[in-house]
Amino acid sequence: xxxxxxxxxxxxxxRGLLGAAGALSVGAGAGGFALARAAADDGAGTAGKGxxxxxxxxxxxxxxxxxxxxxxxxxxxxxxxxxxxxxALLQEWSAAAxxxxxxxxxxxxEPPAPYDGPPADTGEALGLPASGLTLTFGFGxxxxxxxxxxxFGIRARRPEPLRVLPHFxxxxxxxxxxxxDLCVQACADDPQVAVHAIRNLARIxxxxxxxxxxxxxxxxxxxxxxxxxxxxxxxxxxxxTANLTSQDASDVDDFVWVDRGDDGAADWLTGGSYLVARxxxxxxxxxxxxxxxxxxxxxxxxxxxxxxxxxxxxxxEPDLDLEGNDGPLVPLDAHVRLAHPSVNGGTRMLxxxxxxxxxxxxxxxxxxxxxxxxxxxxxxxxxxPMQTRLSQQDGLMEYLQHTGSGLFAVPPGTDSVNRGGWVxxxxxx
Amino acid sequence: MRLQLVAAxxxxxxxxxxxGLTESNGPSVATDGTVTVTSTDDACELSTDQVxxxxxxxEVTNAGNQVTxxxxxxxxxxxxxxxxxxxxxxxxxxxxxxxAPGSYVASCRPGMSGEGIRHGFTVTDSGDDxxxxxxxxxAIDTATDQYADYVRDQASQLVDRTAEFLAAYRxxxxxxxxxxxxxARVHWERIETVAESFGDLDPLTDLRxxxxxxGHKWTGWHRLEKDLWPPAKGxxxxxxxxxxxxxxxxxxxIAILDSRVxxxxxxxxxxxxxxxxxxxxxxxxxxxxxxxxWSHTDLYDFQANVDGARVAFEGLEPLLEVKDPELAKTIxxxxxxxxxxxxxxxxxxxxxxxxxxxxxxxxxxxSDAVNALxxxxxxxxxxxTL
Numbered sequence: 001x002x003x004x005x006x007x008x009x010x011x012x013x014x015r016g017l018l019g020a021a022g023a024l025s026v027g028a029g030a031g032g033f034a035l036a037r038a039a040a041d042d043g044a045g046t047a048g049k050g051x052x053x054x055x056x057x058x059x060x061x062x063x064x065x066x067x068x069x070x071x072x073x074x075x076x077x078x079x080x081x082x083x084x085x086x087x088a089l090l091q092e093w094s095a096a097a098x099x100x101x102x103x104x105x106x107x108x109x110e111p112p113a114p115y116d117g118p119p120a121d122t123g124e125a126l127g128l129p130a131s132g133l134t135l136t137f138g139f140g141x142x143x144x145x146x147x148x149x150x151x152f153g154i155r156a157r158r159p160e161p162l163r164v165l166p167h168f169x170x171x172x173x174x175x176x177x178x179x180x181d182l183c184v185q186a187c188a189d190d191p192q193v194a195v196h197a198i199r200n201l202a203r204i205x206x207x208x209x210x211x212x213x214x215x216x217x218x219x220x221x222x223x224x225x226x227x228x229x230x231x232x233x234x235x236x237x238x239x240x241t242a243n244l245t246s247q248d249a250s251d252v253d254d255f256v257w258v259d260r261g262d263d264g265a266a267d268w269l270t271g272g273s274y275l276v277a278r279x280x281x282x283x284x285x286x287x288x289x290x291x292x293x294x295x296x297x298x299x300x301x302x303x304x305x306x307x308x309x310x311x312x313x314x315x316x317e318p319d320l321d322l323e324g325n326d327g328p329l330v331p332l333d334a335h336v337r338l339a340h341p342s343v344n345g346g347t348r349m350l351x352x353x354x355x356x357x358x359x360x361x362x363x364x365x366x367x368x369x370x371x372x373x374x375x376x377x378x379x380x381x382x383x384x385p386m387q388t389r390l391s392q393q394d395g396l397m398e399y400l401q402h403t404g405s406g407l408f409a410v411p412p413g414t415d416s417v418n419r420g421g422w423v424x425x426x427x428x429x
Numbered sequence: 430m431r432l433q434l435v436a437a438x439x440x441x442x443x444x445x446x447x448x449g450l451t452e453s454n455g456p457s458v459a460t461d462g463t464v465t466v467t468s469t470d471d472a473c474e475l476s477t478d479q480v481x482x483x484x485x486x487x488e489v490t491n492a493g494n495q496v497t498x499x500x501x502x503x504x505x506x507x508x509x510x511x512x513x514x515x516x517x518x519x520x521x522x523x524x525x526x527x528x529a530p531g532s533y534v535a536s537c538r539p540g541m542s543g544e545g546i547r548h549g550f551t552v553t554d555s556g557d558d559x560x561x562x563x564x565x566x567x568a569i570d571t572a573t574d575q576y577a578d579y580v581r582d583q584a585s586q587l588v589d590r591t592a593e594f595l596a597a598y599r600x601x602x603x604x605x606x607x608x609x610x611x612x613a614r615v616h617w618e619r620i621e622t623v624a625e626s627f628g629d630l631d632p633l634t635d636l637r638x639x640x641x642x643x644g645h646k647w648t649g650w651h652r653l654e655k656d657l658w659p660p661a662k663g664x665x666x667x668x669x670x671x672x673x674x675x676x677x678x679x680x681x682x683i684a685i686l687d688s689r690v691x692x693x694x695x696x697x698x699x700x701x702x703x704x705x706x707x708x709x710x711x712x713x714x715x716x717x718x719x720x721x722x723w724s725h726t727d728l729y730d731f732q733a734n735v736d737g738a739r740v741a742f743e744g745l746e747p748l749l750e751v752k753d754p755e756l757a758k759t760i761x762x763x764x765x766x767x768x769x770x771x772x773x774x775x776x777x778x779x780x781x782x783x784x785x786x787x788x789x790x791x792x793x794x795x796s797d798a799v800n801a802l803x804x805x806x807x808x809x810x811x812x813x814t815l
Contacts, residue, residue, distance in 0.1 A: 079797055111463075111484045112523045115513065116698055117811020207763060207801030210793075 049189050051132040055098040056421055057413040059271055062134030063256065063350070063375045064246040066225040068187040071217030071354040071371065072194040073277065074202065075180025075406055076209040078143065083152045087428050089208040093137065093184075093201055094414060094422035103130030106200045122203065124196050131190035135197055137423045138183040138275045138408025146181075154427060159258075159266035161274065161380045162409045168391040168402065177279055177404030180212045185275070185373065187352075191218070213404070215279060217354025217371045224352060230306060230314065233370055234282055234355050235399075237299050238306035241314055242340075244350040255382055256350050256375050268426035271412030273375040276383050279356070279404030282369035287399045298395040300334030308336060333395035344386045350375045369400070379407055462486070466537065468516070469493040473537030473546035480528075481555030487524040487535075491516045497539045499524060504532040506547070514541075527752075527815055530554040564748045564813070572744045573695045579740050580620050580695075584687040587616035591683050595676040598653060601669070607657050611721075611729035612779065614650060617683075618733030619740075622706040623693070624686055634682045637719065648678050651723075658723035697745065701810030704741035707734040708803045716796050718784050728774055728781035731795075735771065739764050742806065745813060753812040756805055763802040770798050 053061045078086060096106045107113070107120030143151070144158035164179060184201055188194040195216070202211050221233045222240035226247045233239040244251055253259070260270045287295070292303065300318065301308055308318035309329045320337055322329050330337050341348055352375065357368040376382035391397060415421025462480035466473065470493035489499040496517055501510045501524070510533065511526045530552050536545035590613035597605035617624060617635070625631045632640075634649040641647050652675055656667045667675065695703075714720040715731040742760060749757040774782050774791075787795075 079801065111486050111525055113808075114525045114811035114815045115522065116701075116814045117808050203804065206797075206804040207759075210797040210800070 049129045049131045051189070052102055052130040053132060053134050055094070055101045055135065056415060059257065059273075059413045060136045060410060060423070061101070061413075062136030062185055062187055063273060063352070063410070064224060064252065065132075065134050065187070066228055066246075067220040067222055067352055068132045068134070068189045068194075069218070069220055070188050070191040070194050071220075071373075072186045072191075072198045072214065073217065073371065073373070074184050074186075074198045074214040075140070075212045075277075076182040076184070076202075076205060077212045078151070078181040078209050080208050081151060083428070085208050086152055087424075089205060090137075090424045090428070091422040092204050096200060096204055097135040097137075097197075097423075100125070100197050100200065101130060101133045101135060103128075103133075106204075122196065122200055124199075125193050128190060128193055131188040131193040133186065133188040133193050133197060135201075136185040136187075136275070136410060138185075138410045139424070139427070140180050140182065140406065140408050142179065143181040152428075157266055157268060157427060159263045159269050159409055161263070161378055162266075162407065165276070165379070165405050165407050166384065168387050170391055170397055170400075171402045171405070173405050174403050177213045177215075179406050180408075182209055183275065183277070183406060183408045185352075191216070215277075215356060215371050215404070216358075217356050219355045221353040221355055221370055222351040224350060233353075234284060234368055235287055235295070235299070237295075237301060237303055238314065239353070239370075240351055241301070241306050242336075242348075244348045248348075251348050252350070255348050255377050258377055262378065266409075269409055269411060270426075273377065273410045274379050274383075275406075275408045275410050276372070276374045276376060276379060277404070277406040277408070278372040278387075278402055280370045280372050281367065281401045281403045283399045283401070284366050284368055290399075297331050297334060298399075300330045300336030309334070331395070333393055335390070335394050335396045338390050338394050339386065343389070345381075347382050347386065349382060349386070369403075375410065463488060466490065466499055466535070467492050468497040468499060468537035468539055468546075470495055470539045471546075473499075473535070473548060475535060475548060475550070478548065479551045479553060482528055482530045482552050483555055485526045485528045485552070487511075487513075487526070488521055489513055489516055489524060489537075490521040491518050491539075493539050494518050495540045497537055498541050498545075500536045500538065500545065501526060501528075501550070502534040502536065504534065506534045525815060528552045564751050568747055568751075569697060572748060573697065573700065576695050576700050576741060576744045577693060579744075580623050580690050580693065583616045583620045583737075584690045587613070587620075588683055588687050590616055591680060595680055598657070599669075599673055599676050601672075603657055606653075607724070610650075610654065610657065610724060611726035611781075614726075615729055615733040615736075617650070618710075618730045619737035620690075621710055621734060621737065622703040623690065627686065627689060630682055630686055630689075634679065634686075637722070639719070639722075648675060649682070650679065651721075653679065654721060654723045658725075660723070697748065697813055698810045700741045701745055701813060704738040704745075704809070705803060705806050707738040707741070708799055708806060710734050712796070712799050712803065716792060716799065718792075721784070725783040725785045726781070727784040728771070728787070732771055732781065735764070735767060738806070742809070745809065748813045749809055752815060756808060756812055759805045760802065760809065763798070763805065767795075767798040767802050770795055 053065055055061060080086065099106055099108050105121035105123075105126060110120065113119050139162075141158065141162045141164055143154070144162070145151070145155045167173075184198060186194040186197040188197070198214065205211075220231055222243045223230055224243065224245055226245050230238040230241050244255060246252065256273050258266075258269045258272050258274075260267060263269065290298075296302055296309060306314040307316060310316075310319035310322040311329070318330050318336055318340065320328060320330050320340065320342065337343060352373040354371045354373070355368070356371045357366060359367055361367045374383060391402075394400075411424050411427060413421075414423055414425065462483070463486045464480055465476040466487050466489040468489060468491050487499065487501070489497075491497045496515060498512065498514045498516065500512045502508060503510055510528070511524050513522050513524045516522050533550040533552060534547050535550045536547045538545035590609070594606060594609035594613040597603075597609055621635075624634070632645075635651070636647065636649055637651050638647060638655065655664070656672070659666060711731055711734045715727045715734065718725070718727050720730050721727045742764065746757055746761070749760075774787060776782055
């Protein structure tokens with residue numbers, strides 16, 4: 001049985017205090033502060049199945065929240081021209097999200113549906129704990145303008161950087177796995193809880209928004225808290241050692257949250273962020289035939305410890321200049337070098353990716369890889385330049401192919417004081 | 430689980446309208462009152478004998494050893510306001526009512542017989558009952574009679590159109606038979622959920638080749654369809670004699686259907702669920718192009734399913750208008766939206782393009798529109814019977 005999350009005032013929840021023993025404190029930039037109860041640490045660094053994260057808050061949950069182990073991501077096309085219907089959907093979604101993230105079914109607080117009608121909640125998460133579920137909502141560029149049309153009277157409020165991402169070298173994007181008017185990132189420590197959340201939101205959306213594509217993910221490939229161990233991606237290497245974590249408060253402000261004044265037309269996005277989604281297919285069969293020497297050279301780290309090839313341990317800063325017999329120890333085309341802040345104007349990135357396996361392709365190869373998710377303050381400065389460089393120069397690209405893509409503006413959190421707040425309120429009111 | 434606990438706790442202290450689910454994260458709280466009912470073999474305990482008007486939830490738990498029922502009657506103890514039947518021992522089932530202020534009689538009937546164990550029950554005026562109206566029996570009768578007429582009419586047209594189609598088919602006029610095939614099937618598809626309710630007729634008449642079980646003989650519409658739109662290779666056309674046999678068989682089964690619907694009567698929930706069921710047929714069979722895999726005339730069937738669903742809805746619309754006008758409006762608007770999408774694929778007055786020319790993106794558009802309609806439609810029956 002789950003308890004209701006305590007009244008949400010400035011984020012210090014009753015259960016957060018009660019569970020202070022194992023609590024992971026998440027410092028949020030603009031003074032917001034959230035505590036999560038760690039009921040039972042599962043050892044992998046996720047917070048345990050009893051954990052709940054409040055839906056309402058200064059920022060949306062699911063960004064700085066310690067990365068959960070499972071993902072269900074969905075992109076939607078809005079199928080109506082009615083602004084009122086879109087607003088009603090965002091309100092309904094927010095109410096449902098608040099229920100589900102608290103471990104309660106959709107429609108809790110309302111009378112049960114009549115026996116002769118279908119239940120409000122689809123039911124597969126009944127009796128399951130909240131499992132640290134977070135639901136994070138974003139708006140794609142086509143919500144603001146599509147085919148030259150100002151669909152919902154918000155064209156003038158489109159943030160300048162919110163555009164369909166450019167074509168990067170070697171991209172092989174499937175339109176059926178790319179873009180969308182709306183997106184929802186559902187993360188949880190139980191896949192059934194994440195799938196339940198997206199299924200119910202999609203059901204609420206029928207008639208207003210239709211699912212365009214979705215992606216299941218497992219095995220978080222990044223840590224967003226120093227309390228978490230660094231996980232491995234399907235290449236077998238630790239991924240996200242240098243990831244921006246919630247403990248780097250000033251870097252979080254610099255590289256994650258949109259600040260007032262960033263974009264005159266889009267002050268509604270203050271306290272929000274941009275979500276970059278990339279479905280990156282990994283050619284695992286050929287990777288697995290590659291010598292360990294080459295694998296490590298391509299990554300720029302050793303496989304066992306995750307230490308940079310320039311020496312030290314996992315968290316030792318790589319020395320990009322240290323020379324060996326035949327050039328730098330961290331090769332010029334190594335992933336670690338090209339993604340390093342010193343090569344990218346000091347940029348750090350908060351990544352939240354997941355591994356995926358979607359069966360096999362027609363040739364019998366695993367259709368598997370990394371579903372890359374990152375939250376950035378300005379994609380024009382903090383994502384596109386780096387990805388352009390990686391796509392051109394990264395030696396790993398021989399084993400990678402980007403097959404899906406999306407850029408979404410992530411509005412700030414819902415009103416944390418008055419719990420009637422809904423996602424997107426600052427944009428539509 | 431939490432909801433029940435809070436609801437139960439507040440039912441005890443219930444004195445006015447809003448049961449205080451203030452801790453809920455949900456939208457505006459609509460629970461006006463919850464009454465827990467414990468039915469045992471010799472007792473019927475209600476957590477309160479007074480509740481505010483509006484939505485009232487009776488959580489009926491069978492704590493006895495016999496199957497029980499729970500009824501709420503009007504103050505005359507005769508008029509049934511609401512009921513839950515067939516509650517097995519140990520089970521809990523909700524009865525949701527929209528109750529106007531007044532006196533009522535609540536009754537548990539362990540063993541499902543007799544007068545039951547009765548208690549007086551009062552619904553006080555919470556100020557929340559302005560919209561509560563009943564539906565008259567006359568309105569219900571009108572709706573159910575109209576629908577029964579519609580089914581009979583379609584069955585009768587099905588007999589005639591099928592006869593025309595089969596005449597062309599028997600005589601070897603294949604072009605004419607191909608023209609008439611989808612037009613005859615329209616009348617089947619409009620009442621498909623009724624036809625399917627006859628479990629013996631449906632497989633003889635409308636089975637697709639892919640659904641065949643080993644050892645079963647394939648007959649009916651789709652057997653003739655394959656003969657009229659044969660695959661390029663590996664198909665042996667039916668002889669004239671075989672054609673006659675299959676045609677007689679189909680005509681015979683259609684005649685049986687026609688006679689069976691003659692005395693058929695319908696209830697509101699059968700009509701409502703039938704309407705939703707027709708759209709489920711669209712969603713699983715027609716959208717995918719699996720129904721008419723040889724002729725690709727799926728859009729005729731699609732339209733006919735939608736026609737039937739719409740007639741069922743429009744018959745119930747006056748009842749729904751009383752109970753939930755907003756839902757009625759939404760359903761009507763979404764029927765219109767779906768129809769305008771379908772109309773994009775029309776050819777001539779009563780025809781449609783071949784479904785194999787409909788692109789994946791167009792099919793997704795149709796599928797989205799079907800989902801958009803089916804979701805609110807699935808709530809219609811519950812809303813009316815509430």
